[in-house]
Amino acid sequence: MRTSRLAFLAAVALVAACTREEPAQPDAAAMAFEKQLQTQLITAQPGDVITIPAGVHPISRGLSLNVSGVTIRGEGMDKSILSFAGQLQGAEGLLVNASDFTIEDLAIEDTPGDGLKVNEGRNIIIRRVRTEWTNGPDENNGAYGIYPVQGENVLVEECVAIAASDAGIYVGQSRNVVVRNNRAERNVAGIEIENTFYADVYGNVTNENTGGILVFNMPDLPQPGHSTRVYQNTVVGNNTDNFGAEGTPVASVPAGSGIVINSNDKVEIFDNEVRDNDTANIIISSYYATGWEGMRDMGEEYDPYPETIYIYGNRMSGGGSSPDGLDLKALKVAMFGLNGALPDVLWDGYFNADKVDADGNLLPDYAICVDNGEAEVLNADLPNGSSDIVVGAAQHNCGHEKLAPVALEAPLG
């Protein structure tokens, strides 16, 4: 018995030697730090401030916080760094299932999955947090950098989000949201607001993503969204090739997209600097135009049309010169010549046929209004196989009542 076991063991060792992939073993100090940090998070009491000292701290498993009223504070987004490059387990770097949560002045790097996810909390402040995949854009990077979902009263400010394979800053299924003065670059989507009520997105710099700022509504989810204001942002040169995984919603975003509205309603885009986005500075589209499959049984309550859109007072230039995708390239060359450019605003042309006047135009309440100087709109007429493409601004010469600013409630407001 003894002998046979030993022999077997030797055989096993041989096999193992060929196949074994030893996980990197962090040093003892790093492991001690990680254990202490996770213990602090688990045993936290409301009111606690958990500090992250300066330094690069390797973390091997997902961190999580389930206690409300806690603050996590580092010494700066370039000083206090939680590095998840060797993470073995956990779909996020830090997962927070709690309310009254503040995180500030630290970095979360190289998570296999999402960087920071805050699931279902009230009064969430994410401030001066950097999420980054340090290798730059790569399809193997994690999906989301900063990811509050199903939140209420959410503030994301002065953060930096780099190289997420989905969205750098993604606010989903939330209510009362302010995303301001952040920098999101070289992600697939810089900032994405999805299925959210009442969001203000302003003062952000979203350059060199595939798409700069996205305002989307997806089907099936517990809540649709509406009422988002996108203003005073800088949205320049979002021409990075799309490196999102196929099948994900953002994989359909063409490289060279500045601001994209998809299937969302009551969206106001004003006073932004939007330029040099090679497909178009602004894209307005419906779920039908995305190439997303699975439209069957979409659910009757889902509204796939973008409605009540108001675009005005943006400084736009240099867009549409090299659109992504063969159809758009061909269209551009055919209509505007080799050296020409698509107009600043692209609309796929889908609209709800139940909401039109006698002339077949969208009723004023639902119209896509563009009152932006020289900016023109290209209606790609996709519903009719692009048989009647229209370029101009006259059809969209209208306005809507302006949306009220988002008022964050105390203690955030």
Place this chain on the structure above:
Amino acid sequence: MRGLASIIVLAVLLGSCGQATRPVTVHAADSPPALLSDWGIVFANGRTFALNEGVTPYDLNTPLFTDYALKLRTVWMPPGASAAYTTDGALDFPVGTIISKTFHYEKSADPEDGSLLAVRADRESALNVDGVLDLDEVALVETRLLVRYDDGWRALPYVWNAAQTDATLEIAGDYRQVSLVDGTEVQNIVYVVPDMNQCSGCHVTDHTAKQLQPIGPKAWQLNREYSWWGNDASQLENWSTRGLLHGFDGDAPAGVRWSAPGDATLAQRARAYLDANCAHCHNPSGAADTSALHLNIDAPLGRLYGVCKPPVAVGRGSGDRPFDIFPGRPEESIMVFRMQHTDPAIAMPELGRSAVHAEGVRLVSDWISTLNGDC
């Protein structure tokens, strides 16, 4: 000579620590003991692992997969107290209940360096005829407790020591290198003992209420025979007879064993498996309701069960596939892709999945193959 010394040491150990001498004790919620033995539920002395008097072992029809670990489940209720029968979630256990789950592996060999070579087998844990686990045969890794207090359940992870004599509370979790041996194949994994928050990751089945709940001991899961009772009656009947369960009139939902083709249809087995492995998060009020994918056993088989459903926030977990479930095409279904991977950004379930559950992948793939229709 060395062998003789170790025999002597063993004899001393045996002399000093008998088995199961402490009463079961429900400790205060805010001061859980550092050692598992202080609860008085299970004991080990390096040779055997045993249950205390009054501690009832049980098993489920379709358990959660955890890296091929074997799981010995027990329940203890205060004398005179019993669980109330319900088909709505887990049985309603009384305050003072202690549920334990001991994760262990059948040893494939017993190397002297203390590393764990485990048989990679998809089977159920079983106490031997003496009502114990023989520690020559199995290695204990961790024991998790769920304790019912006035204000709800608490979860506590205890990690077994190398000598296999006791387990220590590790609220931040732990790791264990495990080599899973299957014939000549060896797969090295890092077995991850969850931290206390990760216990909530599964046991908080209602993410809005944020209360821990037992997941396994539901009527349909317990509706099966269990050899420990020495009869063919179901566990529910035995519990009822012995005063551990009240309100049970003998009429329970059918037990569906995921691994037993004779018992149920392929669809029933696949859906039982998805319920046990996914629905603690993927239910209409679970942590994964953000994805609108609901895999609870009573959910209708439609779009929100994944059929022709495109992903929402899946990242590279999509595997470049269009739908969670693509009828007839498991190789194009995201669900199967995520079950086939261990990368933390892709793997589902998110915890306890350092290894792929090949048998589970096969079951779900086979079932998707039989689905008709196009998307």
